[in-house]
Amino acid sequence: MDLHFREATQRTVLTCEKQRCPGSGRFPTLAVVAVGPSNTRQWITQGNFLMSTTPPSTPAKAKARLGIRAWMNIVLAECENAAAGLDAEPVHDLRVGIRRCRSLADGLRTMDPDPSWKHMKKAGKTVFQALGDLRDIHVMQGWIEKLSTSKLSTLDDGVAKKLLDHVHSNEAKCKQDALDVLRQFDRKQWRQWSRSLSRRAARIRPGSVVFKHLVLEKWTAAYDLHKRAVHSRSQIAWHELRIGIKRFRYTVENFLPREHAAWGSDLKELQDLLGDVHDLDVLWNMAIHIGVFPDPESRTRWGQKINEERSQRLNRYREKMVGKQSLWQRWREQLPSGPGLRAAATARLRVWASYLDPDQVHSERVAQLSLSLYDGLRGAGLLMQDPQQNSRAVLQVAALLHDVGKSKGGKAHHKDSFRMIRNLPSPLGWSAQELQLVAVIARYHRGALPRARQKSLQLLDPPDGRAALQLAGVLRLTNSLDTRNGIEPRLKVGLDDNIVLIQATGYSPLDPSAEEIAAARHLLEVVLRRPVLVRRLRETVPSPKAQLVVRSHSPRS
Template identity: 35%
Template structure:
């Protein structure tokens, strides 16, 4: 700040002299306060966070799809802040843009070193420009608080100096970030596009699940069974939801993320999971509506079933409510099947008639305990299907090995002497 004061006015300027005196007077107090706050720094918690970060960073390989997705998320947030800042010259949006760009830069630097090698100079340049704009905004606030009433002409000149310097930097920023040669366009072209966006988002969500789910293996089993159920119901033409490819993607992601609440609470992990998911940045390629639908499917994958006249579920349209019933119902049934000893989704077959839907599951035990567990697990899904769902054991397909035909050696009959 002192450097800006020296740059903007000569030594004899009364405002400069006043500000420099104030800086010198306040510096010891500010330093003392900073040292006091540093002394309260929680070293134990910091070391715990450091260990956690070290473990989780292994789940995001440098230069991988998950890393690209994280960079794309930071990019999109920063670009939104860029658009807001350009609509005004007020300080707060420009300061928010500075923070957003800094986060994007650090993400690229840490996770995409090859990209950073190409982008670092321009990232630093923009960050420096935004940093200078912020410094000038802070200096404006300091000058406004100045009590030099007898130097109003000098104060007016200071505001003009600061405004001129600020406008120059904003114009430089605009020149670098607008038009065909926009730096934002260059950076976006180096991040996932088209079909790669979905693959990157899936990799990022898979890393998130592995980082916070204490039962990854169990979750993986439920995920495989869930998708097998969905596909079996589609083949059996059980209901419209199972022909929707968008719902299949939501189910796949919900199945992989349904265990993220188990680490934070024992009382209601499904509610904790929904809260956790809604606290995440919506992944690239996802709409807010689809992400909220996923969060509700996870919310109702266990525990009390959704009620049409209570909670956030009641605010959904009839179509959305049916989607939640279908998705959460499949997850509930998948969990019940896993608890019954079904660990694979191979061989599932659904058959629909006018009165029922029969689901045949290879290896399904035939006992009272299994029947009770499945009755509870399929109830929500039956609400969506509006037909009884009959669970039956499917005969395991015997593997028939085709033997190669034996080669009969050729021989000839020769006359004896």
């Protein structure tokens, strides 16, 4: 780029930056427009308000992704900056840092149940709320000055002064309250959390399918709010939509760096548009509440100006977000769907279990054995019909989650597993009924045999209850068959007259585990109504001569 043009562009953008509304971080209605080449950032006027855009041909550059530890350190630094004078910019930056930390905690605690996430969120919320009233004062001050000092403004009736006086009347108290909270903020504990939680967060790779599933949940919630807001057009609905889009945006930014590079600029624009709408609604309601208008004409002028600004932003939102080609649809196309959605939900449940199960390798082997036994029994026609073919996936998840109750440290961990799984919110792609089935199967993977009158079984419909007992019988046996001796788990299923013959690697009738296996097969015998025998699976070993022939054809080293 030509040096003189670059310097001129920088000066123009700097001029625009200086015209931001005091304390709000947003631009005034009228401002200078900087025009640069197609690959540079540009400021354009949309209607009567200024917006920053990136040319459509150039995707927004992704910011360097910051993890939980970096954001928590930013909060500590901004605490000192904000406490120095509680000016608008450091207060805003501190709230942004806290919001990022809380957003990261929101996403990660859905998979990692460590209580530190909740405690960190609560500590951040205390500071965030204490600064909220002060931040509102800064934003309202910016809007009042913006609406009343524009060159085209006719709002010179003294209303602006009354509004500013009202806003400033509470500023001293808000500053003192915020300063008290900042002094009480436990920085030492915050640093400890930054170290421990960053290690826990590092176990899940950014951009992985589990985070795409999490983002899809946020997309679904935000899209539902969008439909409600477009239909009702109420202030509350638009405000709730703003919060939903904000949560969706932060989740994308925190966990999907590639998608954020493509979606980030649009998400920020939408959040700013709806943020402006909310600010204008708050300003109008405040003006009505304190009765600042000297006459009906003054009220009409202010109402028209606020409605004009508000309508411009809502029209811009509708341009981007309503219709078959809206951003909603483009984003949805890049998130899991169909069979991929169910697989992503399963992966997320597996991650949740990995934070709780002290021997996840064992659970993975049990899941592998369970699917092998299920396929064998199903091929022999011994299991119930499953038109939707969900039983196999339910069994797999039950096997992966069956030992999460061990994290409680109690003796009856199968009962703890049942309660923990039952209390899980069902992830997208899984129904609450299926997750309930998983909980019951995990409940009976060990311990006493199930009885029809037990509450856990009464929660299920009769067909689901019978399916749960069959799958629990499979899981109970495969859990005992896992030898934990490093041998790759394999088994074969066959029928010998009326007897189910299961051959498993590593099994020996002389091994101490044989007695446990004999007891574990009883539930499966009851539900199949036929005997079950377990024998050792004998692997076919090539003869030494054959091995020698193979080696004779290998190339010389």
